[in-house]
Amino acid sequence: MTQTAPDARPMLELAGIDKSFTGVHALKGVDFRLLPGEVHALMGQNGAGKSTLIKVMTGVHPPDRGQILLDGAPIHPASPLDAQRLGISTVYQEVNLCPNLSVAENIFIGRYPMKGPAIDWKTMRAQAAQILAGLNIHADVGLQLASCSVAMQQMVAIARATSVSCKILILDEPTSSLDEDEVRMLFAVIRGLRDKGLAILFVTHFLDQTYEIADRITVLRNGERVGEYPVAELPKLALVTKMIGREIRETSFRRNRAEAAEVPKEPFLEARGIGRQGSVHPMDLDIRRGEVLGLGGLLGSGRTETARLLFGIDRVDRGSMRIAGEEAAIASPRDAVQRGIGFCPEDRKVEGVVSELSVRENIVLALQSKRGLFRVLPRRRQEAIAAEYIQALGIKVADMEKPVSELSGGNQQKVLLARWLATDPQMLILDEPTRGIDVGAKLEIMEQMLALCRKGMAILFTSSELEEIVNCSDRIAILRDRRKIDEVPAASTDEQAILHVIAGGQAQ
């Protein structure tokens, strides 16, 4: 780890940054320093002001007040392009590249090497390969980007960002869709860049990753800077406490199993041998009222596919299902909704929220669709329902008529949860409900989920974080290679045991 003297001259310094949007004071006099040759983690809950701060640095939003100094000289970036010219490059959460072009083209897009009036393809490829090699990546630069893994696309974005004269690299949630190996690869690249003297700002929700890669941490809360700390001086628990501003018990999201007593639980959904050609192998699943069934497994083990089958997004082509004791065929999400099932999908943006519709309209959408075209919910009822869930789930929104896209990720997730709760469902399928949202919101969502469960709802829960599954579930169905390989009661198992099963051993 390169130790930088705390009084080294910062590469980028923000002093007293203030930024307001209509009615929201997003940043309140925030100071921030980024030193050369460090990886600096920016931490905070959703809505703490992380994104706004980044947008101020990269010229998306000009600050209302305050100064930005680059290498000691004041700058006023007017656009992301402008910031890039000054040496501040950003790689966003959603990779911002052209999937239909090749890797090399994506690296050089907008500044192709020319040979007379024509693009010099040969030079371009050679240089692209060289740039990637500089990041220790060896790949065919002629491949179409869409055919590369998300991790590779991320690398291409980084290669693109660092191949222009770049002093500062901002990585906004770069790891949210990567698996562990890919994260390791990305971190190797980041360390390489840091050692070359780049100043790297890293934004993530993953605490472990922060501790793995960062040198220093700046914590924001409610638009204010809580403080700036060397990683070694800020234990995890202290960090979380600073982020959410209150003490949490480390065990608070381990559920109280005494509560989940041995009440006989009647099954809600019984699946026998359901599967789908090319998707998942036939499996049996029982999901009981008042119980959380966790689906555990590695990335690509068939968790999402199973959830999609149960909700009718993909059609089951073998086996049978009984819902509440009745033979039932679910051929579409509509059928599933009519039978009292709700589904919070993994990809909130594409499959969840209807971005331009208001928070109110998003909340009542599933209920209205369950009621059909003609039994319209009167506006008053809609408002009452929306208000009820905004309050119950603690959705942070000033006005329920605002488009849902203006909300932060965690709040959008809560809107989705509200959408289903409004339909009074018998069963909820939650596919990665806590992905990309901060610790505080995560706890709240999990607590709410368990509260619903106590009231008799059946829950199917999938997550890529095994720890979360072990903590929240009553029983865990373990998947591997699109096959259910085991089912264990959660109370008598832990992460290690499940990994052991996945790795091919037997449950102890």
Add this chain to the structure above:
Amino acid sequence: MRRWVARAARHPLLWPLITLVLLCVFNAFFSPGFLHLEVRGDHLYGSIVDIFNRAAPLMLIALGMTLVIATRGIDISVGAVVAISAAIAAVLIGGTLVIKDGVPEYVARIPMPLALLAALGAALACGMWNGMLVARIGMQPIIATLILMVAGRGIAQLITNGQIITIYYQPFFFIGNGFLFGIPFSLYVVAAVLAALLVATRRTALGVFIAAVGINPTASRFAGLNARAIMFWMYAFCGLCAGIAGLIICSNVKSADGNNAGLLLELDAILAVTLGGTSLGGGRFSIVGSIIGALIIQTLTYTIYSIGVPPEVNLVVKSIVVFLVMLLQSPTFRAKVFRAGAPAKS
């Protein structure tokens, strides 16, 4: 009061309305008698009535088009559907004047209501075909409807045997030329369709369902909406609207021309929808806006003729005006001009 003004300024219909009013003010100055209305016999006459009357087919098609565009689609076959509907009506009605017991009487080949139903049924079927291609098979809307746009003219020609068919049947002429309580009958048709749509989109959940499907079809489906069925029926409805427009056009000119009836009407309809403030990207839509859009186009056409723009350049003039209107209505453009006009911040 001030709040009311602020709300009006943000109302999506503001700019379309301003455009229409500006066009009318221009006409009032440059063509005397533009605003003049008079009751002659029991009919209301005047340029404005004329504009409304002539805009009727376009308004109808724009209504159907609005819903299709709101689902993130487009239907470029409406012109061809106009031709098909007109051809069927003309061939089935035909019509002759016979003298029966010394009384002249018009005789249709088959009863007119049946002929009209057949024409509308065919138009509906055309729309359902488009809907099937887009919603079931998953074709790109522009390609799916391009098929019928090209084939439809051929079908219309087949029906009319390649001839321009003239109709000799007085009662049929009422649809496109008749007056009811002093007002052109075609406007009642438009009003009826408009009212039906307003009820359907505001009194039922259809409006929000259409917008949801247009904004995010996947998420809508996952929320339990039958996104495909919604898309399908919007195309079907659009076809039906084109069919009604076909009847009005056919009745108006008392003939059916497979080649030219409704030619390029699809483009005017798309333009009307856009002028009315509905985004081609789907989602939120404005039905009343599309009516205003259609009126803007018809008023513009009227203006160009009435101020005597030479016929060889009138399309150029029209396109320039449309271009300017589009700029004026673009929030991005207005923001830019406004900012450039404001004093620069130090």
